[in-house]
Amino acid sequence: MRPEVKGPEIKGWCPGALRPMMSGDGYLVRVRPPLGRLSARQVAGVAALSSQFGSGLIDLSARANLQMRGVSQAALDDLQDGLRDLGLLDVDAAAEARRNLVVAPFWREGDDTHRIATALQAALVGAQDLALPGKFGFAVDCGDAPMLTDISADIRIERGRDGLICRADGAAQGCAVTVENAVAVALDMARWFQGSPEKRMARHLRTVDLPQRFSGTEALPQGAPETTGLVGFAFGRVHAQVLARLGAVRLTPWRMLLVEGGVVPNHPDMLRPDDPVLRVSACPGAPDCAQGLVTTRDVARALAGELPAGSGLHVSGCAKGCAHPRAQEFTLTGQADGRFALIRNGCAGDAPVRSGIDPRALSVAPKDLFES
Ligand code: SF4
Structure with missing residues (x-):
């Protein structure tokens, strides 16, 4: 006999800092740090805001975001003001929603991932004509081998067999791009998708052929992830006081943080990647x-x-x-x-x-x- 399984409620949108979502323990405020990075000041600020205006519990999401839990209606304005002071609030909810971008966390200042992600982030904020489904997102993954292949994203700028490619999720090939034109190609692909009855690129490609201009170069298989400096937390949940012990960090889509400098403090809540x-x-x-x-x-x-x-x-x-x-x-x-x-x-x-x-x-x- 099939069990009685109540179907989940599909909300069709993702929460943000400007568009929090009510949950069982209060509002859920999702923060999308630019390039997935928090400076030491931002880490301390987020921890303090979470303790002051929320429950002090912070979840790490599978799209490299932070979710502050247990925020009351009365505290929302003050929390958003605090995030704005930390440089963690977008100009409006639409720009925040468009900036749906996962960045491979091991980037170095000035490398391909950093340059492309910086340009793509700015372009998405400015692309007011883009109206993509709530979960539709981008990945920038230009290290020696891709490491975000199995992370949810619809348009991927990554290292291919013969250099950088822009690839529609679900396609075996992408088109060759350079650091200079990768963002323009990614936005062209997003506009090609826009208007599809599907919400995700891979499903769209089951019924519609990818135009030739978005193909031609083989993708690479997923590479082995680095682990130096990664710290995990049981079920991706961090207590604000524990977060406050860390300096600058990068968020990863593996529900772990990458500590800049690689030195992870000793704390029972901080788990090695092989735990x-x-x-x-x-x-x-x-x-x-x-x-x-x-x-x-x-x-x-x-x-x-x-x-x-x-x-x-x-x-x-x-x-x-x-x-x-x-x-x-x-x-x-x-x-x-x-x-x-x-x-x-x-x-x-x-x-x-x-x-x-x-x-x-x-x-x-x-x-x-x-x-x-
Ligand atoms: S968080 Fe868990 S319980 Fe809530 S909607 Fe998602 S799967 Fe269901």
Whole structure:
């Protein structure tokens, strides 16, 4: 029998700092730091604002953003003023929404990634004619080999087999670009997509042929990610007091921070990139998220130590699967009756192989889940 799975509410837009989203624990204020970087002053400022106007809990998103949680309606104006003083607020909500850009975090000042991302960011803010779907985004990934291939993005400027390319997500080839013209080509591609009934490029390409001008050069496979200076936090959640211990950081789409200078302080909340807890993703679930059907992170913690080596686990409060939108080896999805459904090698909304799993049983005998 199929479990009773309540369909998640699809809002169709993403929260921002100027357009916060109400959640189970108050407003969620998403900050998109320019180029994914926070200076030491900005790190200290964000931590202080989160403690003063929110719950002091900050989530790292899969698109290299920060989400300040637990903000009350009364505190919103003061929080936004504080972000503006830190240089972390866009001119308006539309510009903030257009600036949907993930930057490979290991860039150096003046390299291709830095130059292109800086120009693309400015161009997106100025491109008032662009009206792209809420989740439609760009990736700039011009190191020796691409490292954002499996990160959600629709238009990618990356290192290809014969130099820089601009590639539509889902296409095996991109078109050759230079540092000077990459942004113009990316915006041309965005305008070509604009008006599609689809919300994402890869789906668009299932029914529409990519024009020849956006093709011709092979993409490269994903390269091995660097790990020096990366610090993780269980389920991507950082407490403001812990964040305040760090100096300048880059945000990464792996829900980790890259500490500039590479020296990570000693703190029990700061995890090395190979810590097994980081192989488990879990969204806030109930009660923090209004759509959560179950609590997630207590179950995820209980299971983390038993996860077989090399495997991945995703615990999702509902079928939306926010914490890991892609397939995972083991996925537990909350059901309307407060139990879990188990999905193997799929996403949170896929058909389960088991349902009606009692969360108490998972806490008592976590190993059983992986042996079934
Ligand atoms: S997946 Fe989690 S965070 Fe996303 S809507 Fe469902 S309960 Fe909320």
